[in-house]
Amino acid sequence: MDDIPPYPPIDPTTFDLIVIGTGLPESIIAAAASTASKSVLHLDPNPFYGSHFCSIPLADLPSFLSTHSTSPSPPYQQSSDESNEFSVLGLSTRPLYSSIDITRFSPDLLDKNSRKFNLDVAGPRVFFCADKSIELILNTGANQYMEFKSIDATFVGDNKGNFSSVPDSRAAIFKDKSLGLTEKNQLMRFFKLVKGHLAGEQDVKISDEDLQSPFVDFLNKMGLPPKIKSFILYAIAMADYDQEDTGVCRDLLKTKDGIDQLALYNASIGRFQNASGALLYPIYGQGELSQAFCRRAAVKGCIYVLRMSVTALLVDKDSGCYMGIRLASGQDIFSQKLIIDPTFKVTLPSGSSPPLPLPLQGKLPFFSQKDDRGKIARGICLTRTSLKTDMSNFLVVYPPRSLFPEQVTSIRLLQIASNLAVCPPGMFVLYISALCDDEDQGKKLIHAVMTTVLTVPRINSESNAAAQNETAGSSSTGTSDPGEGKPTLLWSALYSQELTLGQVDFICSTPMPDGKLNYDDLVDAADKLFKEIYPEDEFFPQTSSKNPEDDDDGDGSPET
Incomplete structure (x- = not known):
């Protein structure tokens, strides 16, 4: 990124709302605030939209996970010529992913096609055709920026590799x-x-x-x-x-x-003409959802700047109230309200000698502590054949105790094929997830599914430390066990993700991707947070006719 020219100063320098991170809750709130005629600046240190709800190429996934498995941001260094008007608080990141385990068995094939994948970091995810997230997409016109296809079926799996159709x-x-x-x-x-x-x-x-x-x-x-x-x-x-x-x-x-x-x-079931089942999935991956709301916000005047890191918060020295942010470029931007991705934490800058304002002293630990709400284990697997020879896109649920006696949570597996533009033709992506207490329990749950439905080549998996080596071109090969008719694993990524809830105080943070199959809880959280900061404004008010400023001209239903 050294060859990217520096951004010119942002103008204007004062906004009603600044949002850091383009994850789904942040993007929904930015679109809602812009719709309510608020001036909004939306920033993201990544070169793409979606943050931890993104869909990214295979080549970029290992580095994204490893970067967010450590806390790379050094403490903010306070200079001697800081303004007398405000105190400066450092803004760094807390680790989100852990126990990252990435393995490759067909490096030549994958390297050749690595940019043809759109892998969901927070998978598996689907939309119910009648859930809140679909209603929000329709009501806001965000459906004009997305296309969907139906998930063919839902099954219940067992420890012998059998799939039973759900009589729904x-x-x-x-x-x-x-x-x-x-x-x-x-x-x-x-x-x-x-x-x-x-x-x-x-x-x-x-x-x-x-x-x-x-x-x-x-x-x-x-x-x-x-x-x-x-x-x-x-x-x-x-x-x-x-x-x-x-x-x-x-x-x-x-x-x-x-x-x-x-x-x-x-x-x-049957709500949309071209969706035979109850579930939908977006073409190009789940990251399209965040992008759709970002485009909706941009139509309403929201300003977007990617590749822009924020290093510090500015607070009033007397009252301790939030005033603005400091960008990595050194520019100060001010706003009345601030919403941040929950992976950020607020810290006292290195070398800070003036005491913090009393109103702020009790609030700072609240935004610095780790919000431990458990973990979710996630797995992404790539194969060249489907788990079911007659079907491409489907969901499999493994109820508690269905794989082994100590399994106390459901495990969900979603297979997606190339007709949804997430992988090259002839390949399939499997997303697996399960709630867990720790990394060891999580890996046991994911491995139980993998060994049941896949032929896993004999190889020692790469460790978290080796995950970064893969981005430099390292690879692994191994001798395959007898297939027994099961698809052979080409590549896998296993990792644990922290679960955190949103926080509301002198600044607000949004929730992280949860363990649910759909987005309803996250939509509810975004709605609640918006009402906390703007109690007098309606969250995406209903309109009797389309706003001519919107660049949508569809019929109000998802394209499936």
Whole structure:
């Protein structure tokens, strides 16, 4: 990047809002603020959009992960000629990824095609056709900047490599040959009960007592067998933890929430003409979502500057209130509000002698401490053949205990093919994720899936320290085990990601990619944060007609 000319000074130098990082929550908030007629400056130290929600080429992924597995930013050095108007607080990054393990088995093939991949850093992710994120995309016109394709099917996997279709509709139940007649009747009666309850039919209304009870207890009350319960809990309601073991379950799903998820799933099936199933995936990868909202914000006047690092915050010396930021170029930019990517932490600059303002002394540790909310293990695998010979794009859910007895969380696998422009023709990308307590547990979960569905060549994996060597052209090869009909692994990246929540104080930070399959929780978090900083403004107000300033002229539905 040394050959890139320096940016000219940013003009103007004062904004209503500055946003650092172009991840999904930050991009949504920037678009919402711009729509509310706020002046917004949106910065990102990366040369691409999306931050930790990005989709990037294969060649760039190892360096991106390794860069964010350490804290490379040195403490801000305070100079002797600092202004008397404000104090300067350093802004550095905290590590986000750990236990990075990258392995290559076909270096020549991958090097030749490395720029033809668009790999999701925060995968696996999908959209339900009727979820909040799709509604937001439609309501804001961001769909004019994205195209989608349908995910073909959803399956439940086991430790023998078998995939069972999820009977998520009346037609699917009738077609499912793995279900007996009794199981089909039980499932049909249950779906009929749920449909009647949602329609407000009094004779089939689920009681308030049942709605507040654990969903698994309600399913037991309905007499559903274990196989059907597993499908409903983990492949339709998308529960993360073992719902039948209260000793390990950290998120016990209530019946009301389970019914709402069933309703979402049902409403998603067949909503769009060219999407046969309940799930969608964006062409070119999940990073397109952040870019769509950035384009939406730019149409409304937001100013974007990539490759621009921020080194420090400026705060009033007397009150401790936030005033602005200092760029790596040395320019000071001011704003009323600031939102930052949560990987940033605020620190006292090196060599700082004046004491901090009293109002700020209690707030600084709040933004410097590590917000430990657990981890999520992620894996990306590349193959040349599909896990199912007759299908390209599909989701597989491994319920708790389905792979080994100590598995207490669901594991999700999403296979995506070249027709979604994420990889070269004839190749497939597998995204795997699972919530975990530590790196060792996370790797065990990801490896359990990989060894079940893939032929993994015999080789010692590269360590985290060796991950940087791959970017310089190092590679690994090995002798393959007998395939047994399973796809052979070409390349894999395994890593753990910290889970952090957003914080609101004298500055605000957004949440990191979570362990959910869709984006609803992140959309809710962006909505809440926007209302915290702008309580008098509406979050993307509904309009009866399109704004002529928008450069969209579509029909208001995703292109699938």
